Amino acid sequence: MDAETLQQLINGLVIGSVYALIALGYTMVYGILGLINFAHGDVLMVGAMTALQTMLFLMGVAPGMSPVAMLTLALLVAIPVSMLIGYTMERLAYRRLRNAPRLAPLITAIGMSFLLQTLAMIIWGRNYHTFPQLISTTPLQPVEGVFVTPVQIVIIVVSALLMIGLTLLVNRTRIGRAMRATAENHRTASLMGVDTNAVIAFTFIIGAGLAAVAGVMYASNYGIAHYGMGFMPGLKAFTAAVLGGIGNLGGAMLGGIVLGLVESFGAGYIERLTFGFLNSSYQDIFAFIILGLVLIFRPTGLLGERVSDRA
Amino acid sequence: MPTEEKTPLLQLQALQVAYGGIQAVKGISLELHHGELVCLIGANGAGKTTTLNAIAGVLPIVGGSIAYEGKPIANLPAHKRLRQGIALVPEGRGIFTRLTVEENLRMGAYTRRDRAGVEADLERIYTMLPRVKERLHQVAGTLSGGEQQMVAIGRALLSRPRLLLLDEPSMGLAPLVVEKIFEVVQSVSREGVTILLVEQNANLALEFAQRAYVMESGQITLSGSGAELLADPKVRAAYLGELDEPA
Numbered sequence: 279m280d281a282e283t284l285q286q287l288i289n290g291l292v293i294g295s296v297y298a299l300i301a302l303g304y305t306m307v308y309g310i311l312g313l314i315n316f317a318h319g320d321v322l323m324v325g326a327m328t329a330l331q332t333m334l335f336l337m338g339v340a341p342g343m344s345p346v347a348m349l350t351l352a353l354l355v356a357i358p359v360s361m362l363i364g365y366t367m368e369r370l371a372y373r374r375l376r377n378a379p380r381l382a383p384l385i386t387a388i389g390m391s392f393l394l395q396t397l398a399m400i401i402w403g404r405n406y407h408t409f410p411q412l413i414s415t416t417p418l419q420p421v422e423g424v425f426v427t428p429v430q431i432v433i434i435v436v437s438a439l440l441m442i443g444l445t446l447l448v449n450r451t452r453i454g455r456a457m458r459a460t461a462e463n464h465r466t467a468s469l470m471g472v473d474t475n476a477v478i479a480f481t482f483i484i485g486a487g488l489a490a491v492a493g494v495m496y497a498s499n500y501g502i503a504h505y506g507m508g509f510m511p512g513l514k515a516f517t518a519a520v521l522g523g524i525g526n527l528g529g530a531m532l533g534g535i536v537l538g539l540v541e542s543f544g545a546g547y548i549e550r551l552t553f554g555f556l557n558s559s560y561q562d563i564f565a566f567i568i569l570g571l572v573l574i575f576r577p578t579g580l581l582g583e584r585v586s587d588r589a
Numbered sequence: 590m591p592t593e594e595k596t597p598l599l600q601l602q603a604l605q606v607a608y609g610g611i612q613a614v615k616g617i618s619l620e621l622h623h624g625e626l627v628c629l630i631g632a633n634g635a636g637k638t639t640t641l642n643a644i645a646g647v648l649p650i651v652g653g654s655i656a657y658e659g660k661p662i663a664n665l666p667a668h669k670r671l672r673q674g675i676a677l678v679p680e681g682r683g684i685f686t687r688l689t690v691e692e693n694l695r696m697g698a699y700t701r702r703d704r705a706g707v708e709a710d711l712e713r714i715y716t717m718l719p720r721v722k723e724r725l726h727q728v729a730g731t732l733s734g735g736e737q738q739m740v741a742i743g744r745a746l747l748s749r750p751r752l753l754l755l756d757e758p759s760m761g762l763a764p765l766v767v768e769k770i771f772e773v774v775q776s777v778s779r780e781g782v783t784i785l786l787v788e789q790n791a792n793l794a795l796e797f798a799q800r801a802y803v804m805e806s807g808q809i810t811l812s813g814s815g816a817e818l819l820a821d822p823k824v825r826a827a828y829l830g831e832l833d834e835p836a
Contacts, residue, residue, distance in 0.1 A: 462687055
């Protein structure tokens with residue numbers, strides 16, 4: 279493998295892990311409610327902006343604080359705030375629409391997305407903010423010609439740990455079993471004594487927590503944050519969830535990684551592929567080409583089962 | 590023998606339930622005493638399943654009352670009624686097809702915190718249903734209909750119900766399997782669990798039940814002991830497939 283290929287592979291894994299974390303939130307909510315929560319990307323933004331606000335505050339009151347401690351504290355604020363946002367959305371908006379036709383919650387989700395973005399714009403303004411890169415972005419060169427930054431390594435490791443943790447939660451714990459039972463049939467789950475409303479709220483909370491971490495990692499990697507930053511990764515993670523088979527946790531992880539790799543390799547080679555007509559700033563088209571192709575040729579996604587078994 | 594003064598375990602009074610825009614249950618009253626095995630028979634669409642669903646709390650009532658151990662429960666959500674000891678094995682079994690057999694059974698014990706008790710009950714269910722034990726780690730969707738019904742009943746028992754509601758446990762099953770299921774139902778009944786059984790197979794149900802109610806278009810039209818109803822010419826004609834004349 280030449281250095282360029284290896285470099286694209288690493289870049290793809292980094293962005294792919296972020297997509298995978300976000301995609302998990304989409305797919306869990308879809309699995310349990312059949313709802314595409316289009317505001318999920320904006321929860322990521324809330325996570326990143328809250329972390330930013332926390333860091334700025336800490337820099338003011340404790341300038342000598344170590345970067346790791348500061349990042350940890352920022353996450354400890356950003357995660358619960360995002361979880362609260364996720365819970366509130368479900369409790370105030372989606373729960374009332376539990377038995378409404380499917381279009382109503384979908385439109386409501388788009389409305390929630392606008393609402394969160396607008397609130398963020400009011401609080402943090404329209405500008406791009408510099409996001410403190412507390413983990414070093416000085417590239418290491420493990421192989422001649424291949425660069426990887428410490429923040430990229432952290433992203434891959436943290437994402438992997440969170441994905442393992444989530445898999446264990448869903449497959450090995452009592453609440454995980456209740457989530458899967460509720461996803462399959464709300465009514466029967468309630469006959470088992472499961473408070474399905476609580477399980478659904480829990481699902482939103484977990485998804486929002488993952489999104490908050492993804493948001494902080496995304497902003498740390500690019501060094502910027504603003505009120506609209508959740509839109510594009512949200513849309514791409516949705517694509518990843520569809521690619522993997524929406525409703526399927528393994529599918530969301532696989533879809534995220536695959537999408538990250540396609541984007542990274544696509545960006546690397548697009549100029550050569552189009553004889554210089556397009557350059558790497560067009561890398562976003564790959565996600566949407568994939569979304570189109572999957573929806574046309576394999577709407578159930580890579581690992582998806584029949585979609586029709588969910589009313 | 591239940592005395593007159595003793596509070597029934599379950600008492601429905603003038604219960605009305607709507608389902609799918611129509612009033613499927615039009616004011617029925619019935620009661621179950623502790624330890625009884627009572628069956629509810631009637632044609633398709635008579636409102637039997639709707640009645641069970643209303644008792645279990647998955648359908649709201651529109652009139653009348655449901656009292657359990659003398660207390661009204663019509664406002665409790667389904668998951669809280671299970672905690673009170675009411676378990677429903679729903680029509681069509683309600684197996685979680687993507688969960689394993691063992692996970693399905695453990696869902697029955699979802700509300701229980703006594704681990705040792707749950708493990709002991711699981712063992713008891715395995716001895717009662719040996720075929721289930723061989724398939725514990727299989728995804729439940731791969732089981733046959735009879736096996737799924739066994740799992741559904743075993744799962745309901747794991748909540749240690751005091752009132753067990755069974756909705757057509759014989760539906761779509763071969764006669765031998767039905768026999769086996771009724772043996773299980775009887776042994777559960779002998780252990781003191783109060784059972785309300787909805788059945789289309791009236792012959793079988795009346796043979797097993799101590800008392801029975803006949804439902805027709807959302808109303809209870811007849812009631813009596815199982816033996817009485819088995820001998821009733823109207824019942825024989827309507828539900829046992831016999832001509833309306835003395836046998």
